[in-house]
Amino acid sequence: MKMPYFLLLLVGLPLGAAIAEVATPLAADPVMEERLKALGQDLRCLVCQNQSLADSNAPLAEDLRQVIREQFRLGKNDDQVRGFLVERYGDFVLYKPPLKGSTLPLWLGPFALLALGLGVLVVLLRKRGHKQPLAPTPDAKAQERARKLLDQDP
Amino acid sequence: MKALRYLIPLAIFAMLVVFLWRGLSLNPREIPSPLIDKPTPGFALPVLGSEQTFRPEELKGQVWLLNVWASWCVSCRQEHPVLVAIGKERVLPVVGLNYKEVRGDGELDPSKIDAATEKALARERASKWLTRHGDPYLLSVLDLDGRVGVDLGVYGVPETFLIDREGRIRYKHIGPLTKEVWSTVFLPQVKKLSP
Numbered sequence: 001m002k003m004p005y006f007l008l009l010l011v012g013l014p015l016g017a018a019i020a021e022v023a024t025p026l027a028a029d030p031v032m033e034e035r036l037k038a039l040g041q042d043l044r045c046l047v048c049q050n051q052s053l054a055d056s057n058a059p060l061a062e063d064l065r066q067v068i069r070e071q072f073r074l075g076k077n078d079d080q081v082r083g084f085l086v087e088r089y090g091d092f093v094l095y096k097p098p099l100k101g102s103t104l105p106l107w108l109g110p111f112a113l114l115a116l117g118l119g120v121l122v123v124l125l126r127k128r129g130h131k132q133p134l135a136p137t138p139d140a141k142a143q144e145r146a147r148k149l150l151d152q153d154p
Numbered sequence: 155m156k157a158l159r160y161l162i163p164l165a166i167f168a169m170l171v172v173f174l175w176r177g178l179s180l181n182p183r184e185i186p187s188p189l190i191d192k193p194t195p196g197f198a199l200p201v202l203g204s205e206q207t208f209r210p211e212e213l214k215g216q217v218w219l220l221n222v223w224a225s226w227c228v229s230c231r232q233e234h235p236v237l238v239a240i241g242k243e244r245v246l247p248v249v250g251l252n253y254k255e256v257r258g259d260g261e262l263d264p265s266k267i268d269a270a271t272e273k274a275l276a277r278e279r280a281s282k283w284l285t286r287h288g289d290p291y292l293l294s295v296l297d298l299d300g301r302v303g304v305d306l307g308v309y310g311v312p313e314t315f316l317i318d319r320e321g322r323i324r325y326k327h328i329g330p331l332t333k334e335v336w337s338t339v340f341l342p343q344v345k346k347l348s349p
Binding site: 046047049059060063064067086087088089090091092 | 182185186187188189254257258260299300301303304305306307309310
């Protein structure tokens with residue numbers, strides 16, 4: 001009597017697949033959505049430029065998310081998808097700019113400024129070290145007077 | 155040496171002014187396109203008011219403009235007289251790329267419109283708009299879902315591409331085209347590209 005149940009399962013399988021196809025693309029593949037969300041955090045929405053592609057509700061962001069889903073379905077990895085978008089929208093879509101000639105000042109600038117600041121600090125500190133103290137050391141007579149004043153009972 | 159004490163802060167101040175001045179006058183909406191000097195992405199889209207499709211290769215050998223527009227786009231209305239003037243003077247062929255005519259309109263709900271209705275609605279709306287505001291285009295193509303727009307890196311309508319005789323994008327203008335931009339930026343390049 002086990003046979004009919006097995007057959008029923010066989011009949012049911014394609015039915016389930018058919019239903020899945022009708023479901024909204026959002027619910028279709030939670031793994032892909034997770035991937036899209038992770039990748040989208042590093043991508044800039046071009047319309048509302050201070051929002052990531054994952055967070056933005058702009059129509060273009062929705063279009064681009066759809067495009068990314070298609071790229072995922074084609075088996076592209078994250079770097080390839082990033083490349084696909086950079087080809088069309090430029091490095092601007094990346095929140096993390098790539099290290100190359102034109103972005104070198106961007107990457108190295110802060111370190112150069114830090115080195116400059118440290119250099120200035122070192123020079124200033126050295127100068128200060130060689131300088132004479134501001135107040136002259138009191139002479140013997142004054143020191144004697146001071147000791148006497150301190151020894152006196154109030 | 156004493157003068158240096160005053161000159162250094164002054165120099166730093168001047169530098170700041172230059173940086174701020176430049177920063178404030180830059181438009182963050184104008185993102186340089188990586189497509190400049192690259193071949194125009196291929197597409198085949200239905201032509202407005204006919205059953206034909208158009209491919210950019212068809213205009214090879216000519217310098218032409220590709221103008222991205224939509225009837226819901228307010229800035230397009232603003233730039234349209236400039237395009238109409240260009241069309242009238244027959245400076246060069248202007249192809250319109252109607253971008254997301256139905257889906258781009260925030261007042262319509264695309265989830266309630268099926269594909270056939272969308273197509274018909276887009277054609278109707280686009281034609282009506284061109285009848286009212288003038289039609290400077292050699293032809294207009296319909297990019298209903300905005301996918302060709304993505305390939306062209308479109309992110310803010312209107313946008314205008316200048317394409318050379320080899321089919322390469324030579325310049326991209328973002329935002330409404332003005333008379334000034336046309337005569338100072340586009341025309342010199344058009345003249346350089348034309349024989």
